[in-house]
Amino acid sequence: MTMTTTPVLQKVDLQIANKTCRFCGAGLERTFVDLGMSPLCETYPSVAELNQGEVYYPLHVYVCDRCWLVQLEEYESAENIFSDYAYFASYSDSWLKHCEKYCTDMAARFALGKGSFVAEVASNDGYLLQYFVRMGIPVLGIEPAANVAKAAIEKGVPTLVRFFGTKLAKEMAAEGRCADLVAGNNVLAQVPDLNDFVEGLSILLKPDGVLTLEFPHLLRLIEQNEFDTIYHEHFSYFSLISTIKIMEAHGLRVFDVDELKSHGGSLRVYACRASSRKHMTEPAVQKVIGDEVAAKLDRTEGYNDFAGQVKETKLALVDFLLTAAREGKRVAGYGAPGKSATLLHYCGIGKDLIEYTVDRSLYKQGRYLPGTRIPIFHPDRIQQTKPDYVVILPWNLKDEIMKQLAFIREWGGRFVVPIPKVAVY
Numbered sequence: 282m283t284m285t286t287t288p289v290l291q292k293v294d295l296q297i298a299n300k301t302c303r304f305c306g307a308g309l310e311r312t313f314v315d316l317g318m319s320p321l322c323e324t325y326p327s328v329a330e331l332n333q334g335e336v337y338y339p340l341h342v343y344v345c346d347r348c349w350l351v352q353l354e355e356y357e358s359a360e361n362i363f364s365d366y367a368y369f370a371s372y373s374d375s376w377l378k379h380c381e382k383y384c385t386d387m388a389a390r391f392a393l394g395k396g397s398f399v400a401e402v403a404s405n406d407g408y409l410l411q412y413f414v415r416m417g418i419p420v421l422g423i424e425p426a427a428n429v430a431k432a433a434i435e436k437g438v439p440t441l442v443r444f445f446g447t448k449l450a451k452e453m454a455a456e457g458r459c460a461d462l463v464a465g466n467n468v469l470a471q472v473p474d475l476n477d478f479v480e481g482l483s484i485l486l487k488p489d490g491v492l493t494l495e496f497p498h499l500l501r502l503i504e505q506n507e508f509d510t511i512y513h514e515h516f517s518y519f520s521l522i523s524t525i526k527i528m529e530a531h532g533l534r535v536f537d538v539d540e541l542k543s544h545g546g547s548l549r550v551y552a553c554r555a556s557s558r559k560h561m562t563e564p565a566v567q568k569v570i571g572d573e574v575a576a577k578l579d580r581t582e583g584y585n586d587f588a589g590q591v592k593e594t595k596l597a598l599v600d601f602l603l604t605a606a607r608e609g610k611r612v613a614g615y616g617a618p619g620k621s622a623t624l625l626h627y628c629g630i631g632k633d634l635i636e637y638t639v640d641r642s643l644y645k646q647g648r649y650l651p652g653t654r655i656p657i658f659h660p661d662r663i664q665q666t667k668p669d670y671v672v673i674l675p676w677n678l679k680d681e682i683m684k685q686l687a688f689i690r691e692w693g694g695r696f697v698v699p700i701p702k703v704a705v706y
């Protein structure tokens with residue numbers, strides 16, 4: 282018996298010993314928050330899949346004591362998650378407005394025109410590049426999910442179905458296809474091999490080219506208690522402090538940063554090659570670093586209270602829903618975003634507390650939320666069933682959604698926003 286059990290134990294020990302930082306390789310020992318087990322959040326079971334099981338993975342988040350990168354271990358290969366990705370970026374109106382403004386701003390600030398070249402990694406369905414195309418600026422999208430890339434090509438956005446990294450960047454550089462502007466929106470968090478990806482971005486830039494990256498800001502995640510933005514598809518969570526370390530390691534200099542409202546508070550980081558003299562470092566960089574230092578994100582103290590804060594949110598939300606259930610109120614959800622999987626699993630909320638949800642995405646309608654199997658319907662269902670409460674799962678779009686659904690007031694319906702803490706409107 283000893284012969285068979287010993288090697289198994291050794292294997293487990295090795296796995297623990299091998300937990301290392303995705304960026305700097307230091308050992309990971311400090312827990313940021315442990316959200317328990319959760320299924321992959323972008324796999325929506327269909328009716329035919331209802332009697333099959335789903336795989337759950339731990340959502341245990343660590344913070345690296347050396348570089349302050351907050352991170353999840355990778356449990357599923359990126360190919361598995363992203364090859365038939367359900368997220369079509371074009372569905373939100375406010376997001377599209379944000380993207381159009383980005384394109385006009387970048388074209389003006391960096392004097393982009395017909396002779397320029399703009400590349401975007403994880404270009405999704407062409408939601409962003411379409412605005413550069415309208416301005417006559419040559420573009421290339423790089424998108425690994427074939428079904429999503431197809432939608433981009435159909436709307437006239439040239440798109441390469443590939444994973445991005447140094448291999449593809451070197452091929453493009455060898456063909457003389459380096460870019461004046463490289464955009465990466467909400468992709469950095471989803472990259473398992475962070476160093477290969479950022480090195481690739483550096484290779485893809487022209488000598489004075491500009492890289493912009495948008496990602497949720499760790500400072501806001503902590504302040505606003507946005508724990509549901511932690512899910513398996515997001516491997517890393519960035520402060521500006523950790524981002525600068527990563528950029529510098531790959532020969533890039535961060536010269537400006539915008540603080541954005543999108544996704545509950547994001548950063549747009551502007552970087553260029555460290556050798557470029559064209560772009561002056563703007564005061565905003567020092568300002569954001571100052572905010573992060575004030576929140577102690579450059580030392581362990583800044584990371585210690587988050588887990589307790591998250592637990593408090595769970596207790597308040599579950600309290601509210603249990604009371605509503607006892608009073609016989611009908612509760613529906615709105616939206617089926619990836620983040621709802623984390624919220625619902627961590628809080629232990631199922632169909633008994635939220636009857637159904639609705640979503641504008643045709644892909645999701647008629648399917649079920651992962652794990653909880655809460656059914657997803659067309660938004661008309663709300664008008665038909667007249668629930669007492671509508672829980673807004675994509676709380677970052679709450680203003681837009683409350684406007685669209687203002688009609689629930691006719692029957693006394695009210696909105697529930699779960700994050701940063703339960704609020705009823």
Ligand SMILES: [Zn+2]
Pocket residue numbers: 302303304305306307345346347348349350
């Ligand atoms: Zn590290």
